[in-house]
Amino acid sequence: MPARLRFRHRVGLLVVIAAAGLVTATAVTLVLGRRAERQLSGIETRYVPLVELDRDLADMYQRLTRALEDAASAADDAKLADADALVRAMHARLAEARPMIQDNGGEPDVLEAAFDDYYATARGVAAAIAGGAAAATLAPQIEQMRVRQLALAAQLAEATNPDRGALAEAFETARATQRQALVIDIAVAVGVLGLMLFASWRLISRTVRSLQAVSAGVERLASGEFATEIEVSSPDELGDLAREANRTAERLREYRAHTQALLEQTRQQADELARTSRYKSEFLANMSHELRTPLNSIMVLSKVLANNAGGELAVKHVELANTIHRCGEELLGLINEVLDLSKIEAGKQEIAVAQVATADIAAYARSMFRPLAEQKRLGFSVEVGDGVPSEIRTDWSRLAQILKNLVANAIKFTEKGAVTVTIAARGQDLAIAVSDSGIGIAREKLGWIFEAFAQAETGTSRKFGGTGLGLTIAKQLAARLGGDLTVDSELGTGSTFTLALPVAGPREESEAPAPPVAHAATPAISSAAIPLPMPPERTPAEPLPDGVSVLLVEDDMRTMYSLASSLRGRKVTVHLATDADEALRELERTGGVDAILLGGGAGAAERLRADARWQRLPIVTLGEPGDVPKPVDVERLLAVVRERLAHRADQADAGTGTVKQNVVPGSAASATQI
């Protein structure tokens, strides 16, 4: 592990430098200051007594001259005693100071001799003056005194004046010491300051550089770029931070790779699931179709049986046949719902948006559901609120499907009271509310009544029948139409289902040229079951003109009835015959059709052509060889029929032949409403 100069070490280094500088400066100041002080105090101990001696002697000498003066002025010899006493004191002082004087380079003996000489003369002069001698006459003595006085002064100065050179030297030494201390202090301060500045600058610049690198790196991380590593430049805490950030980036890289792998896996699984689901939906759709074909046969045959055309069956048998037919219808309804749901869930449900008049919706509801309600002796009303837009963009057939579902449900679950359809404007939506006074739905069940395969009450299906898919389909259709279906209900009081559809139409509408079917489609309702129109199995081709009638000649009953059912689903009036004789009779009875679909019965075509009335009638042959191969594709069949009809119309313009003739009564089969 390399030497790591951490932050606290660096900052510590700074502190240590500062402390060392401070300590050094203090030590230098203390040591040299003490030395200077010692030197100064040496000067003091050496020179102060000398100064004191000087001062004492000068003072005593002053007093001596004053005493001599006084004695002279007072003309009193006695006063000289004072002077004598002073001289004695001075001698004592000098004796005491002898070593000091010698130290100072003076000569005590010479000094005392000079003093004695002076005093002898001065005392003489004073005594003379005191004795009345005129000073002028004493000039020689005075002069001598003056000379000796000067000699004494010189000796005194010699004895007490400090050695100036030595003193100056001593002072100079002390001053030098002080200067030295100052210089060292300044040097240390400057050095420490410089060192600290340098260290601080390095610390700050490195830190800032590292911080910038780390900051930039973390910013890169934050912006999702994990690939570029942060350069680890400093072996300190910031370096650790950078390393940690790099490790984090590493983990994030791994994590992202892992996540992407998972995502890819999930996507594949989702694709697979979608594919599987699509296969299932397709399988379901195909199955439904396969189921419907034989079911249609059951229904047609049971109806034929129930009609009891030959009057050969007992009443009981007719009832049984009717029961079979009703059961078949219910089964058909269920299959249709399952098919619808699978289509919606597979996203195959096409919607064709067009302008729909609100008034038509109301009219449809009235004509459609009043009979049903009256059957159960329930009140039924359709109310259109104020300010309702006159038109709404939507898919009429889907809207009708939802409405049928809701109203049929309402009637089904209501024993007494009334069912009300209310059409009102609600913001940008048109709200169609279906209220009943039925059993209602418990609050806790409101949440999942739109779930597939769920009925509000366990046992409901047993009591009321149904797949429980109706509401699910209605809800999903509402969503497809850009709206929503909501429910509000109270157990025992009734329910209100509200369909809200945007007036402006679904956001992603697929524009379809198909005209609204409001008037054209008023499907007959034959029983209490929910009569859903047969949904087109493929994209519907251009429909045939209204009221087209065909005669289906087919010896295989199953094929005959399934084809008849499909054609009736396309609003084609179908007449049935099993062979040529029957076909001729049917033509006689109905007075002619627009086209003949010839499925089986060889030679039927020749028999039909033999009659001049039917010579020009278009004949579409089914099977191999034929116009449409078996099993019959209804769309293709219709396309061929349309083509033949158009061709015939051209010929009809030429004014030849009569297609429809008067009714000839009596026939083995009849066009039956399923």
Place this chain on the structure above:
Amino acid sequence: MRALVLAILAALAVTGHSATVKAVHAEEREGFKVIVHPDNPARELERGFLRSAFLKKSTEWHGETVRPIDLATRFTVRDRFTTDVIGKTRAQLRSYWNQQIFSGKGVPPPEGESAAAVIAYVLAHRGAVGYLPASVDPGKARVVPVR
């Protein structure tokens, strides 16, 4: 006590008066004249100069050392000169000179035992200055008026 103070004051007053009278009388009787060397260019002398010269405070004039000379103490004119020109009493002057002597600063001017001695001294020194009783003939010495 009050009487004593008054008595002392009265005595002082009488003494002062009699002294003044006596001085006036003496001046009338015995004035002085100041003489200098005939070569001395001074035509008159200021009292202040004379004072500092006789106290040996002025040491030079006209390029010469000032050399004052007193008359002996027996001459009454000396007291008059001391009072009028030097502005000290005899005791004060003696005290002054004792101080000067014993502090080694100087000695008093020489004393002429007679007027003639003074005149001789003045004539002997170009920087000399002396005084004589007014009645005495200064001889060759030159008399200068005192302002």
